[in-house]
Amino acid sequence: METKVNVTIDGNEISANPSQTILQVATNNGIFIPTLCHYQNTTNVGACRVCLVEVENARSLVASCCMPINPGMVVRTDTKAVRDAQKMVIELLWSSGDHNCLTCEQNGQCELQNLVYWLKIEKPRFEIETPGFAIEDNNTMISRDLNKCILCGRCVRACNEIQVNEVLDFANRGSHSKVGPAFDDDYIHSNCVFCGECMQVCPTGAITCKMAKFAGRPWELTKTRTTCAYCGVGCQMDIFTNNGKIVKVSGNREYGTPNEGSLCVKGRFGMDFIQHPDRLTKPLIRRNKKDDLKEVSWDEAYSFIADKLSAIKKINGADSIAGLSSARCTNEENYLFQKFMRATIGTNNVDHCARL
């Protein structure tokens, strides 16, 4: 254990580990310091300068995300100087982009919008000048509107440090810095594997989920936690619905292991099969081998199967019947299936495609 040191933040005496930053200590103790570029488990870059605080005896305001605490440090997060500086930063960001919340999918969960409100800014003191980037709309999963990008760099760090896909970077062309894949490629023409981590971490509406567009406002959606059904990792995820329709899927860092909020393309963008029109909706029976499959009631289907299986068991014995359970079904269903084969039918002819 490290020996703790004492610091004072907004008048509260706090003892904390010396390797922590002011931001970490404040957050752990319920003191809010706004941030935009900061993202847990990625490098602290101190780029956005929203997390400024006043430190006694320091010459200027300091970025709390990058400043480790010192013994006896006295910090203030809420002075006029701090708020003025934060307002300046936010107004600059606001005025240098196309932040039209009316149609933005991020409306209601945008961190820039929230800070404008929290800092009580009526309108920016600078003239709004949008960079005029073309909207990237040429794939079905992720859309990018860099006119809403505040260059916080979270997407770049998420792609490189969380997913380690190493696709995104900053590109500097003249006055317009921008983020994106190498050679200014679109996502679809780059090495991007559509894990969507960048979209999940973007604080604004610059990177959004295309399928969710116009499918419901954040506050209209219902969130249900579940486990991804695609591979053995078993990622924890939230599925969002609106009036019984699946709108989108998102990772959630609060759920912790095994995926700490990350997903892959299948988990995040592969769920439209669930409400696909091809889904089977009624039991079907083919009474004679040459017939077509015909819709029947559940009761008819159950009776048909039960009669046939009982007859086969009687004539040929239980071991002439076999069953395949499924690595895609639940534990409960696999349990019941093998119980059915063993106890109801009386055979151990039960296997699944684990080997395949």
Add this chain to the structure above:
Amino acid sequence: MAGLAAAFGSGAMTNSIAELEFTDVILATGTNTTENHPVIATKIKRAVRQHGTKLVVIDPREIDLVKYADIWLRQKPGTDVAVFNGLINVIIAEGLYDKKYVAERTEGFDSLKAAVAKYTPEYVEKISTVPAEDLKKAARIYAKANRASIIYAMGLTQHISGTDNVKSTANLSMLCGNVGIEGGGVNPLRGQNNVQGACDMGGLPNVFPAYQQVANEDARKKFETLWNATLSGKPGLTIIEMMNAAGRGDIKAIYIMGENPLLSDPDLHHVKEELQKLDLLVVQDIFLTETAVLADVVLPSASFAEKDGTFSNTERRVQRIRKVVNAPGEAKPDWEIIAGISTKMGYPMNYSSAKEIFEEISKVTPSYAGISYDRIEKEGIQWPCPTAEHNGTKFLHKDKFTRGLGLFHAVEYIPPAEVTDKEYPLILSTGRVIYHYHTGTMTRRAQGPSERCPESLIEINPADAAKFVIIDGQMVKVTSRRGVVEAKACITEKSPQGTIFMNFHFAETAVNLLTNSALDPIGKIPEYKVCAVKLEAA
């Protein structure tokens, strides 16, 4: 996972996913992790880039992980046992193994030592084409680590020697004292989401839940009492044996829940004929799959998003799934359907919820005994979890193996069942791509992934492409002794010379028309990774 069960006494992943990020060495073999288990791959890549972990990749294909590897051994497909015996040979010869661990915790070392004696790096190079110096380097990296983890997947098991391959990984891991420690172990990455759970629950012909043998009289008596039924002590048939028995007329009826063997089984032509011979084929699924089209009865089931239940992930973690939306039309959860049929057959199953079934599972499954829906509401628990006070098990075999002492197996290299010849000069290997899942039933109906990967490509090395006069993007015909498929060529260094690669997600280019159903005699896994083919322009 017979190989691990034989060596350790348990066939599951020994360690946890999270440990991979903080171990000293990761040896990845037969796993294209970035495509098949992408989120596990993020941890491996972070380990390498951010935590100084060394990565050894053993794979014939230049998979994405190779970019992150400290050393890459590109063996000829099907020569894995030779490579592992070579690594072990070097480690023993250089005295780099954990002598204390071997003496105290294992048995069979002398026979292992004798068996690997002839697998000198030079001999292994002849079989596998892996340069002797690289083999030595890799052996030293692995042996000198404090904690080293081996991960593998279907690339190791889908061979006629699959069980031996797995035993080889177990040999190597025990030799260096890596089993039973945090960050170590031998870790099979399970492909489908609930393979682990399906096995745990007894979805296998020889065992009841928690691997209690059907042939064991005590186990059988216990289940007879619990289930109030007379049970058979004769182990049943595996999937491929079932299909063969159906062909012979010995199996008359097959009930399939949520599987599509017509696309996933090797040597497809036969499977179709065999299924058509049945008196009764019942298929329960969410779509009218290739298999369902042949069925006498098709039952519509609910997808994972339309029901409650649990999945057990590859690290043995039992996690909840929850109902998100209603099932379409009259579709029902699979458990309700099974219960409906069983009740009609005079064996009533009156469960009112998945939770109630889970309560019965924890009663009859010792490794799940301490798990309940309440306990896994916020975070899943890793079995074994014997009591309600137990926190679950992060890694297995600490201090003692499930079977007591860890058992070394002397294994010999045997060439693949089908080798190349004049007529079929190339090796075909199969696998998955990141955008699709298994037989594509689900992902191919998802717009995004399908857009990114709309068709099956045949990956061909440039030298082979030149030899067979094939250009990138051209349609080509691949022929094996069993069938023909056509698809577009993709010329890439990823495939080694002499080997082409295809995925099995697409019905229209069903690669399993080509593959060989020769089985590993113990694991009963078909040899998907190696079959001989010829290639020509279509």
